[in-house]
Amino acid sequence: MELDETTMGIIGIVAGILILSGWVPQIARGYKTKRLNDVSSYLMILIFAGAALWLVYGIALDDVYIMGVNIAAMVLTMIVLSMKLKYEKVAQTTSE
Amino acid sequence: MELDETTMGIIGIVAGILILSGWVPQIARGYKTKRLNDVSSYLMILIFAGAALWLVYGIALDDVYIMGVNIAAMVLTMIVLSMKLKYEKVAQTTSE
Numbered sequence: 564m565e566l567d568e569t570t571m572g573i574i575g576i577v578a579g580i581l582i583l584s585g586w587v588p589q590i591a592r593g594y595k596t597k598r599l600n601d602v603s604s605y606l607m608i609l610i611f612a613g614a615a616l617w618l619v620y621g622i623a624l625d626d627v628y629i630m631g632v633n634i635a636a637m638v639l640t641m642i643v644l645s646m647k648l649k650y651e652k653v654a655q656t657t658s659e
Numbered sequence: 660m661e662l663d664e665t666t667m668g669i670i671g672i673v674a675g676i677l678i679l680s681g682w683v684p685q686i687a688r689g690y691k692t693k694r695l696n697d698v699s700s701y702l703m704i705l706i707f708a709g710a711a712l713w714l715v716y717g718i719a720l721d722d723v724y725i726m727g728v729n730i731a732a733m734v735l736t737m738i739v740l741s742m743k744l745k746y747e748k749v750a751q752t753t754s755e
Binding site: 564566571574575579581582584585586589591592593596599600601605607608609610612619620622623624 | 671680688705713
């Protein structure tokens with residue numbers, strides 16, 4: 564398959580936007596239900612760790628696009644994880 | 660920051676493994692609790708769509724590594740989504 568550079572650039576950017584924007588409904592759902600019990604903490608931690616490594620990769624390449632996507636991924640996963648831990652703490656306190 | 664090519668390759672591969680392996684505890688958690696209510700379907704669908712685009716990108720570049728990571732991501736998110744839909748259907752049937 565042959566694609567020109569512009570098409571490739573658009574595909575890469577749209578793919579990144581799709582994947583990052585997936586976290587928005589996840590955050591919205593958690594915020595609405597105040598429950599993130601079924602979401603594994605390890606999913607957030609491992610995605611965060613992988614994104615942190617790819618950030619190093621982006622810094623080494625001096626590629627602003629790779630840096631941006633991975634900083635966004637780190638922020639989004641940490642938002643979900645901190646919401647999850649907060650809601651579980653609240654649930655525990657109220658059930659005592 | 661200057662890193663040699665080998666180090667860069669290792670960082671990229673380890674980052675990919677970390678992010679993909681995050682889905683394993685998520686699948687295990689869902690399998691154990693038979694509940695994925697708190698996981699947003701849109702998260703799975705949007706990650707799947709983004710990975711599908713990056714697969715096109717990988718095919719165009721003839722890059723086996725990009726293809727592999729994104730096929731794995733597509734499979735893993737579809738496993739989680741199909742588990743979620745199955746458990747919700749079961750929960751609905753039993754509550755009727």
